[in-house]
Amino acid sequence: MLTWPDRPTCHDHDGHAAQFGQPSWRPPRPRRGREDPYAATYRTCSYCGSINPEDLIAAASQHALTLEMADWKYGWPHKYYVNGVPNPAAGQEYHSYTYGQREHLARYAAPGFEAEPYDNGIGRQGWRVVSRVDAAPATMTAKWYNAHLCDLDGDAFTTVADLIAALGGVRFDLDGSRLRYHVLAG
Incomplete structure (x- = not known):
């Protein structure tokens, strides 16, 4: 049985994030009227908008997701776009x-x-x-910020890190509380 965090902790020492209060997992966002083609089925970080790691794993176990790496504007693979998340508003x-x-x-x-x-x-x-x-389209895109790997430990960390390695081409591990990575060949 995997243990998931009650709240995001990776932003706790970020002064900018602290301005907005303690981060939490926001509930799934419903469709916001006719101009919105999407209704999220997953929780997100109240600070950065990342999909909750438990919800990422649940979606990956049920659907053919792909991970598309964002640019390395911070000098490391900080974010993936999670494509193929089912859209409950599909067809509306x-x-x-x-x-x-x-x-x-x-x-x-x-x-x-x-x-x-x-x-x-x-x-x-x-x-x-x-x-x-x-x-409305059948699927939607979520964001996954790799900093949220620091919220995890034990089997939960391994499960999410294995998913990222398989779909995103980067292997992450923890050295104490420091997140390390290497790009996989191929």
């Missing part, structure tokens, strides 16, 4: 909008739609029009 209608001046929006309108006023909730008002109506 969603709207794409074009924003601008009311008199210019008619040319962008999808059939049957007209410009409407909107308020972005932080004091900006304007006009928008539904420019496309689509069906």
